[in-house]
Amino acid sequence: MGRSPCCEKAHTNKGAWTKEEDQRLVAYIKAHGEGCWRSLPKAAGLLRCGKSCRLRWINYLRPDLKRGNFTEEEDDVIIKLHQILGNKWSLIAGRLPGRTDNEIKNYWNTHIKRKLLARGIDPQTHHPLISGAAANAPSSKRPQDQEEQLAAAARSSCSPQSSVDSASVPHLHLGGIDLNLSLSPPSPSQPSSPVAAVAN
């Protein structure tokens, strides 16, 4: 069986994008919008596969991207959303305007994981680590019933590809923080911000 490759690999560039390729991609999308990624490279005169173009646009070239360091507030939002959603980076990114799933995933793996471990928290389960620093970690403050609430909310609202409309989406209150779990596609016009997502 086997599916057909997403592109003709023999005639596509790989690796880092050049300035010229970036310019071509941006110019094409500005003129025609994000259409069919599969046919875009050819139409734009790029020797890249459609997937690669999509990734480059979403993660690097989109005009609404917020580049630079994550704020403490954003850190906090990511941690709380990860606690509920797990490694659903695209969903988490949807709550952080200007941030991409790839960026958040990288940031999680390089910074936040370490930060949580230093606090004695298991970054995967968000439960206190049993040994070492966990015993006296200040953040083992979350009560058991809240954990159950989280798990239940995650189950009910975050099953893969579940079509949740904002009306039926729970607002989760975590230690005074209200997590609006409604899902909406990340877009420049999206009004949400970390503050909006985690209203206090």
Next chain:
DNA sequence: AATATGCGCAACCGCTCCGTG
């Protein structure tokens, strides 16, 4: 100053989901 090591980011790969015929 040169080399080794670690870290962070951009990009790729393979899988799953979803829409359509």
Next chain:
DNA sequence: ACACGGAGCGGTTGCGCATAT
């Protein structure tokens, strides 16, 4: 109901830069 193609997602890799020795 099923198969197929396209898009999207998460995991992983590789390279370049920064820091330590």
